Amino acid sequence: MTVRTKPAEATATPVKQRRSLPPLLVHALAALGAFAVVVLLTLVTDEFTNLRLATIGYYLIAVAGLTLLTGLTGQVSLGHGAFMFIGAYTVALLVRRVPSFPLWADLLLASAAGGLAGLLAGAAAARLRGPYLAGATLALAVGLPALTRKFPDFLGGSNGLSFTVHSRPAGIGVPELRWQTWIVWLSVLVALVLVANIVRGRLGRDFRAVRDDEVAAALSGIAVGRTKILAFLVSAVCGGLAGGLQAFLLGTAAPGSFTPALSLSLLAAVVLGGLGSLWGALWGAVALVYFQAWSEDLADVLHLNTDVANNLPLAVYGVILIVVVLAFPRGIQGGFHRLRALLRKPAEKKENHENH
Amino acid sequence: MQDFFDLTLGGISAGAVYAALGLALVIIYRATRVVNFAQPALALISTYLAYSVTKATGSYWLGFAVAIVAGTVLGVATERLLIRPLRHRSELSSIIVTLGLLLVLQAVAGMIWSNEPLAFPYAFDFRGRFSANDLFVVLVVLAIAALVLVVFKYTPLGLRMRAAAFAPEVARTLGVRVGLMLTAGWGLAAAVGSLAGLLATPPFLFPNVLDGVFVYALTAAVLGGLDNPLGTIAGGFVLGVGLSYVSGYFGPEMVTIAALAILVVVLTLRPSGLFGRAKVRRV
Numbered sequence: 001m002t003v004r005t006k007p008a009e010a011t012a013t014p015v016k017q018r019r020s021l022p023p024l025l026v027h028a029l030a031a032l033g034a035f036a037v038v039v040l041l042t043l044v045t046d047e048f049t050n051l052r053l054a055t056i057g058y059y060l061i062a063v064a065g066l067t068l069l070t071g072l073t074g075q076v077s078l079g080h081g082a083f084m085f086i087g088a089y090t091v092a093l094l095v096r097r098v099p100s101f102p103l104w105a106d107l108l109l110a111s112a113a114g115g116l117a118g119l120l121a122g123a124a125a126a127r128l129r130g131p132y133l134a135g136a137t138l139a140l141a142v143g144l145p146a147l148t149r150k151f152p153d154f155l156g157g158s159n160g161l162s163f164t165v166h167s168r169p170a171g172i173g174v175p176e177l178r179w180q181t182w183i184v185w186l187s188v189l190v191a192l193v194l195v196a197n198i199v200r201g202r203l204g205r206d207f208r209a210v211r212d213d214e215v216a217a218a219l220s221g222i223a224v225g226r227t228k229i230l231a232f233l234v235s236a237v238c239g240g241l242a243g244g245l246q247a248f249l250l251g252t253a254a255p256g257s258f259t260p261a262l263s264l265s266l267l268a269a270v271v272l273g274g275l276g277s278l279w280g281a282l283w284g285a286v287a288l289v290y291f292q293a294w295s296e297d298l299a300d301v302l303h304l305n306t307d308v309a310n311n312l313p314l315a316v317y318g319v320i321l322i323v324v325v326l327a328f329p330r331g332i333q334g335g336f337h338r339l340r341a342l343l344r345k346p347a348e349k350k351e352n353h354e355n356h
Numbered sequence: 357m358q359d360f361f362d363l364t365l366g367g368i369s370a371g372a373v374y375a376a377l378g379l380a381l382v383i384i385y386r387a388t389r390v391v392n393f394a395q396p397a398l399a400l401i402s403t404y405l406a407y408s409v410t411k412a413t414g415s416y417w418l419g420f421a422v423a424i425v426a427g428t429v430l431g432v433a434t435e436r437l438l439i440r441p442l443r444h445r446s447e448l449s450s451i452i453v454t455l456g457l458l459l460v461l462q463a464v465a466g467m468i469w470s471n472e473p474l475a476f477p478y479a480f481d482f483r484g485r486f487s488a489n490d491l492f493v494v495l496v497v498l499a500i501a502a503l504v505l506v507v508f509k510y511t512p513l514g515l516r517m518r519a520a521a522f523a524p525e526v527a528r529t530l531g532v533r534v535g536l537m538l539t540a541g542w543g544l545a546a547a548v549g550s551l552a553g554l555l556a557t558p559p560f561l562f563p564n565v566l567d568g569v570f571v572y573a574l575t576a577a578v579l580g581g582l583d584n585p586l587g588t589i590a591g592g593f594v595l596g597v598g599l600s601y602v603s604g605y606f607g608p609e610m611v612t613i614a615a616l617a618i619l620v621v622v623l624t625l626r627p628s629g630l631f632g633r634a635k636v637r638r639v
Contacts, residue, residue, distance in 0.1 A: 070448075074448070076448060076451055078455070124620040124623070124624060127623060127624055127627055128623055128627070130391075130447045130448075130451070131385070131391035131447070131451065131582065132578060132582075132623055132627075134391065134393070134451055135391070135571075135574040135575070135578060135619065136616065136619050136620060136623070138393075138570075138571060138574070139571045139574075139575070139612060139615055139616035139619060140616055142567055142568060142571050142612050143571070143611075143612030143613040143615070143616050144613070146609040146610075146611075146612055146613070147609060147613065149609045150607055150609035150610060259564075260564075260567060261459070261462075264455055264458070264459055265459075267452070267455065268456070268459070271452055275448075307466060307467050307468075307469075307470040307471065308467045310466065310471060311462075311463035311464070311466035311467045311471070311563075312463070312467075314459050314460075314462065314463040314466075315459070315460050315463035315464060315467070317456075317459050318455075318456045318457065318458070318459030318460030318461075318462075318463060319456065319460055320456070321452050321453065321455060321456025321459065322438065322453050322456035322457060322460070325442070325449050325452050325453050325456070326438070326441055326442070326453070329445075329449070
């Protein structure tokens with residue numbers, strides 16, 4: 001994928017940036033820094049937290065893709081779990097059928113498979129809007145995992161496919177799970193650098209133009225249909241990669257992991273983080289993992305019965321969706337922006353705002 | 357040939373349910389330009405209440421009545437508490453809020469009644485080709501559809517509701533209580549939706565039981581144009597029969613994919629649905 005970048009003053013985002021460095025380099029450096037932080041975190045935490053970190057990693061790229069689609073381009077997808085499903089099954093099938101393939105090739109092919117599905121979905125979606133698009137993508141999320149029961153010999157039926165990937169080279173004294181977490185984050189950060197460049201670049205501006213006013217975008221020479229399809233393609237590639245990484249991490253791909261509820265919680269993460277900001281995707285992904293974890297802890301502490309405990313995360317995501325849309329439409333990242341704006345202002349103004 | 361006949365009859369009773377739930381979506385969409393993604397969850401809660409009441413009293417019909425009333429109340433509450441504050445916001449806001457409600461209600465149902473399937477009774481005997489229950493389903497849905505159409509077309513209430521939906525400002529100056537009409541629309545729609553839930557659920561009730569039905573109902577409504585109750589009812593029956601053939605000849609796993617394919621093909625050819633009027637956009 002070619003990424004066209006523009007000097008900082010030409011981009012629409014208000015983020016300040018050193019003019020001397022091209023965005024690609026800045027993003028790459030930031031990714032390197034982020035990777036160092038992740039490696040450090042995995043070294044000082046136990047296995048359990050490693051797994052959570054890795055989980056945040058693959059959710060992050062899935063949520064980032066959906067942010068690009070829904071937040072930037074304004075296309076609602078309720079079926080993003082379907083692209084994760086495709087990515088996960090691609091990795092599972094490749095590992096089982098073609099074990100000689102290296103992992104990076106499996107992951108690339110998982111992203112490609114997701115992208116291909118996204119291209120098809122996008123081609124249909126380019127003509128749909130609002131509730132029509134939401135309905136069609138919801139059908140995708142409900143219908144696709146059922147295919148595993150249609151082809152039980154090939155896709156493993158309801159139990160799915162299990163496999164093992166020994167990704168760690170011999171002679172490296174790192175625990176397997178820690179190594180896997182590094183692989184997950186390395187892949188995610190590479191993908192994020194590309195996505196961040198798209199968002200900042202010309203294509204990103206086209207996305208926002210299409211979201212804000214399709215007619216005006218068309219009049220200023222943007223191919224609206226093609227732009228919408230491209231957004232679907234990029235976000236589905238992210239979804240495919242996320243699913244592939246999930247399968248790699250868990251060693252299994254099963255239809256039960258890709259319910260419509262997954263797609264809706266991804267959307268909840270996008271909305272919670274803040275529609276239209278890649279940083280928001282990070283907060284959303286962290287929230288996805290930790291709300292799950294906290295609700296399990298809470299259920300333990302309060303001795304909630306399993307019915308309540310199992311359904312607690314979904315209830316939380318639902319409440320988040322409602323409360324955020326009603327009360328905080330800009331999400332967590334919007335809150336940070338306001339906080340930063342407040343800190344810059346004189347103290348007396350700050351007090352006024354806090355009373356608000 | 358026998359198969360074909362059976363599949364057609366089975367498809368008609370399934371289609372009646374899609375038509376009813378689709379009708380619930382259309383009533384709300386007409387009034388407020390919102391697609392109520394929480395509709396299956398409102399119906400789900402009503403159906404669970406019917407289950408509990410039936411279990412406690414032994415009377416199916418008492419549970420049935422409680423479910424319809426509860427559905428109406430839930431619909432009214434949803435409009436008042438969640439949808440009204442969003443009336444000046446984007447389409448995306450209302451989609452997301454109804455999705456949030458869907459998640460919450462499904463989770464609450466799972467918390468109270470557990471995620472395990474519960475046996476939920478049919479209204480009448482369900483055995484045999486086009487059973488008494490199938491006949492009941494089709495007749496009830498046709499009766500409800502006729503009632504809704506008559507209310508909309510020929511009663512003062514229906515006139516006010518249409519006025520409130522199409523020209524709220526004009527309606528308001530003429531003394532129509534627009535807000536009340538919108539709330540009434542949500543109540544009516546949720547009542548019809550709950551009825552669809554009661555008819556669609558047997559033999560087993562679990563929190564995700566209506567997911568598939570909702571996709572088909574949405575497909576039926578979209579085929580009808582989301583705006584057109586008659587088109588939606590026709591769309592429901594056509595879809596029911598069509599999907600019944602898909603299930604019979606290609607396997608039940610293919611049904612949702614087939615619905616998706618129909619949705620995509622129809623919308624690609626006619627973006628406002630088979631029976632919808634194209635919206636003119638000026639450039």
